[in-house]
Amino acid sequence: MKIRYLLVVITLFFISCGDIQDEHLSIEGITYTDIHGNVSNIDYNDWNLNEEFTSREKQLFDSLNFNKTAKAETDVNSVYYNRTPYIKFYPNPFSTTGFIQFYRPDLIYNVVVSDNKYNKLVSFRWTDKPLGCAYNFSTLNSGIYRMYYVIQDLKYNIVYQGHGDIQKE
Numbered sequence: 062m063k064i065r066y067l068l069v070v071i072t073l074f075f076i077s078c079g080d081i082q083d084e085h086l087s088i089e090g091i092t093y094t095d096i097h098g099n100v101s102n103i104d105y106n107d108w109n110l111n112e113e114f115t116s117r118e119k120q121l122f123d124s125l126n127f128n129k130t131a132k133a134e135t136d137v138n139s140v141y142y143n144r145t146p147y148i149k150f151y152p153n154p155f156s157t158t159g160f161i162q163f164y165r166p167d168l169i170y171n172v173v174v175s176d177n178k179y180n181k182l183v184s185f186r187w188t189d190k191p192l193g194c195a196y197n198f199s200t201l202n203s204g205i206y207r208m209y210y211v212i213q214d215l216k217y218n219i220v221y222q223g224h225g226d227i228q229k230e
Contacts, residue, residue, distance in 0.1 A: 084178075088205045091154065092108060092226075094150065112223040129218050131220055148210055150208065158198065168188075169213040170212055172209070203229050
């Protein structure tokens with residue numbers, strides 16, 4: 062009887078271990094942009110502002126409080142501030158340096174680049190840059206990566222979040 066019990070326990074152990082797998086991202090494609098930011102092919106899953114992150118994706122931003130959210134405020138007297146605070150990355154694909162463009166200097170931009178196993182490879186934060194910034198990705202190998210972004214207001218409330226896929230040649 063003890064042997065049957067032991068066999069059942071061992072079998073259950075192996076069955077439960079068989080379900081353990083590394084969690085991987087499925088990156089289907091990129092939005093192609095030239096060196097001027099002109100789009101030639103769009104991946105409609107990329108560069109949105111209202112994405113819901115999984116707990117694994119939130120862990121990439123370990124210093125942010127995802128419970129602190131708000132609706133983005135706009136300055137009704139300024140056409141510039143009423144623009145969508147979207148992020149554009151170009152060129153995509155890129156060789157070493159990519160430019161990240163946005164239109165809302167009154168927000169805080171948090172960026173993490175990960176591989177398909179959720180390994181954080183690059184992370185940075187910026188404020189007060191009205192056009193965006195160039196970033197040197199020379200530490201990345203050739204391949205496709207996911208760029209996550211969390212956009213906060215100046216009170217550190219999260220107002221937008223999303224991702225875009227980027228490819229290093």
